[in-house]
Amino acid sequence: MKILLADDEELQLIRLENAVKTVLPESEIMRYTNPALALKETENVKLDLAFLDIEMPVINGIALAKKLKQKNPSIGIVFVTAYTEYAIDAYKIHASGYVTKPVSADKLKEEINALSRPVLLKTSKKIQVKCFGNFEVFSNGAPIKFARTKSKELFAYLVDREGAAVSLNEINAVLWEDEDRKAYCRNLVGDIKSTLKAVGADDVFVKRRNECYIDVSKIDCDAYEYKNNDPDAVRSYRGEYMSQYPWAVFDVD
Numbered sequence: 047m048k049i050l051l052a053d054d055e056e057l058q059l060i061r062l063e064n065a066v067k068t069v070l071p072e073s074e075i076m077r078y079t080n081p082a083l084a085l086k087e088t089e090n091v092k093l094d095l096a097f098l099d100i101e102m103p104v105i106n107g108i109a110l111a112k113k114l115k116q117k118n119p120s121i122g123i124v125f126v127t128a129y130t131e132y133a134i135d136a137y138k139i140h141a142s143g144y145v146t147k148p149v150s151a152d153k154l155k156e157e158i159n160a161l162s163r164p165v166l167l168k169t170s171k172k173i174q175v176k177c178f179g180n181f182e183v184f185s186n187g188a189p190i191k192f193a194r195t196k197s198k199e200l201f202a203y204l205v206d207r208e209g210a211a212v213s214l215n216e217i218n219a220v221l222w223e224d225e226d227r228k229a230y231c232r233n234l235v236g237d238i239k240s241t242l243k244a245v246g247a248d249d250v251f252v253k254r255r256n257e258c259y260i261d262v263s264k265i266d267c268d269a270y271e272y273k274n275n276d277p278d279a280v281r282s283y284r285g286e287y288m289s290q291y292p293w294a295v296f297d298v299d
Contacts, residue, residue: 049073052077053102069155099125109275111277124161175268177269181205194237209260
């Protein structure tokens with residue numbers, strides 16, 4: 047197993063390395079106090095696991111994790127931090143993937159074992175949207191069922207557009223390419239409105255004349271959180287985005 051350690055404080059890095067060696071004695075460790083150098087020198091290395099201090103100069107741990115994920119989406123990420131605003135208290139849940147300083151072998155072992163647990167979606171809003179992997183929509187944690195599969199795909203496209211207004215012509219082109227189904231698009235719009243209204247979230251979807259959009263301030267979305275450098279969202283990305291839709295492309299930068 048190849049493991050990357052990055053912490054700009056040498057003493058903390060030594061403690062981290064000792065803890066890793068205790069828990070994973072057979073691992074190959076690459077250690078750096080310079081995160082930019084870590085990124086450069088691991089360019090062609092297939093890393094299995096990375097322990098990253100969040101607060102580092104030039105490239106912080108979250109930005110470094112994003113870069114590592116671009117090269118190897120399956121890499122396991124554990125953030126090391128002395129700052130509670132990045133850790134469990136900030137999210138009001140017990141989230142795996144964090145080790146607080148000072149690092150101990152017991153703490154490390156617990157978090158390594160917890161890496162296989164799925165990262166929970168934030169639930170501060172009425173609607174939760176999961177884009178990583180297959181696209182799914184939830185209301186207060188329960189899956190939302192759309193009457194038509196194309197209604198769900200249209201909602202996914204609106205999520206992908208991040209609040210930008212989309213015309214019926216654009217919807218038709220994305221969902222059916224050369225086939226003219228604009229009349230049917232109106233049925234999809236109606237379905238989305240009624241589906242969201244049933245869960246008390248009709249204000250999420252906005253329709254005006256021949257275009258529609260979603261109010262992004264009213265949904266929790268892992269892809270949006272990733273772009274806002276949320277550590278949980280960065281860890282949860284495994285290289286798949288709305289996998290069931292061929293038009294979906296995620297900009298990881």
